[in-house]
Amino acid sequence: MSGLPKGWVETTLGEVAEIVMGQSPKGESYNQNGDGLPFYQGITEFTDKYVIKKTYTNKPTKIVSKNTILFSVRAPVGKVNIVNWDACIGRGNAGLVIRNGNQDFLYFLLKSIERQIQNYTSGTVFTSISGKELKTIPITIPANTEEQKAIAAVLSAFDDKIELLWEQNRTLGTLAQTIFKEWFVRFNFPDKDGKPYKDNGGEMVDSELGEVPKGWRVEQLGKELEVKRGGSPRPIKDYISDSGYRWLKISDATASSSPFIFDIKEHIKKEGLNKTTLLKSGSLVLSNSATPGIPKFLMVESCIHDGWLHFPKTSIFSYHYLYLFFKHIKEPLLQQGNGSVFKNLKTDILKSWNMVVPDTGTIVFLNEVISPIFEKIKNNTAQIRALSKTRDTLLPKLMSGELKVAL
Incomplete structure (x- = not known):
């Protein structure tokens, strides 16, 4: 033929x-x-x-x-x-x-x-x-079945490496969440002797959330960090463009299990900029509609619509701490009241959420411990993107016979 x-x-x-x-x-x-x-x-x-x-x-x-x-x-x-x-x-x-x-x-x-x-x-x-x-x-x-095997072997090598990196990220993510829960839920952060605080007899005091370590307090979230919503120019279809400012959608967040968003598909025209919120790379966002309660770090500058929350100012909390905190409270936060799951996370609900506020020294120590974990996850995610791009470039060439493999 x-x-x-x-x-x-x-x-x-x-x-x-x-x-x-x-x-x-x-x-x-x-x-x-x-x-x-x-x-x-x-x-x-x-x-x-x-x-x-x-x-x-x-x-x-x-x-x-x-x-x-x-x-x-x-x-x-x-x-x-x-x-x-x-x-x-x-x-x-x-x-x-x-x-x-x-x-x-x-x-x-x-x-x-x-x-x-x-x-x-x-x-x-x-x-x-x-x-x-x-x-x-x-x-x-x-x-030739051997040629089929050879093609699959080339592409599988990329997938195997990608899967290994994903597995590392899953392990690192679990480690970070485990540390957070051990320190800020079970209160077994390292004491002055490096031993688990509560299990080693550390002094606890009563609070409205139960016992907390002495020197810690309970406060509404909205008093510890500024919570703001994004904005959307209307009608949005008139502002969507092939180029311009990136336009973060919930689907960009759900497309990957990584905490970090590198890829944003849509853009809006510059004329819509005064009706939305432009965030810098490194910002933390939290979804509050469609699939609410998803925290993500932006790795590129992007505009966000009103289905996103962001946090321009915090007291003592780092974005890494807040990411783990939001992951921890997601389920109870979305099931407030009569037990039904919220389809939209209202800003007022989040602002009024009671949270334990640790001492500054413990937060600083946590950041020293978990920052390298998040950095490794970020680097792994960047590698995954590069490997996926190479694999996706090779895929049509190998599967069409345009690029031949050695047998």
């Missing part, structure tokens, strides 16, 4: 892979306590590559085995992740397994044709795709 790289063939997805369409079990079988098999209805549990466990079902219907590729068949169609354990899949997913065993190659193939799949047939963007349509999607692949 003309135009094909040497040794490559045209075929269909159904010819090279077994495809299992999901079927949702009854809702009463769902649980979060590990009873049964992990259950995947859509992309909620998708990450950069591997799904995580959140929901289970004790009455599984369609079961897929470990290393199956989950493929989203409902909007957004074509997103893929790998499951590292046996699982049940619902109607929002299909499970794919390549017949020749080169599962890594299939994963990268699907990643490379995601946009093609979303626009498959007559240019119409799919909001869903059937099993029959999925099987007939045309693909071009090397006929």
Whole structure:
């Protein structure tokens, strides 16, 4: 066939892979306590590559085995992740397994044709795709399975390094949160002899939040730091632009589990600047709408809309401390009052939140301990971005045969 790289063939997805369409079990079988098999209805549990466990079902219907590729068949169609354990899949997913065993190659193939799949047939963007349509999607692949393995090996090397860095970040994030809870919740910060304060008999005094270390106090958050909302020019569609000032959206924060935001997709025109808030790199923001309670550090200058809070002035608290504090209080903060979860975090609720205010020396010591942790997470995140960019540049070239690999 003309135009094909040497040794490559045209075929269909159904010819090279077994495809299992999901079927949702009854809702009463769902649980979060590990009873049964992990259950995947859509992309909620998708990450950069591997799904995580959140929901289970004790009455599984369609079961897929470990290393199956989950493929989203409902909007957004074509997103893929790998499951590292046996699982049940619902109607929002299909499970794919390549017949020749080169599962890594299939994963990268699907990643490379995601946009093609979303626009498959007559240019119409799919909001869903059937099993029959999925099987007939045309693909071009090397006929030689060794070439498939070689392509997958190159791309997997990037993914393995990226996953290692993510794992380091998860470990470091857990370490920082553990230190925070040990020092400021259990009050076992190092005393003058380097021993755990409360467990070593450190003096405690009564407060409205219970016992706290002597010399510490309880104060409303709004009296310890300035809380301000961002702003939005209206109507916002008239100000969105391909260039100009960055425009931070909630989706920019939820796109990555890193505490640091490097990438912001949208921009607004300079004419909208007087109706919004422009923050410098290094600023701490907290989401207060859509997905409220997410703290993030901006690594680039950006404007923020009224779905974000920021903190221009603080008393003794560093942004690192506040990041860990906001992570710690997220759930109780969003479930105030009658127990229902807030969809919007009102500024007044946050300002009136009672917080323990430690002595300045303990805060300074904490910053000395956790600043290197956050610096390492930031550097790892920068490496992940660089590796991902290189991998994403290579992906279409390798998967189209434009760039050949040595066998």
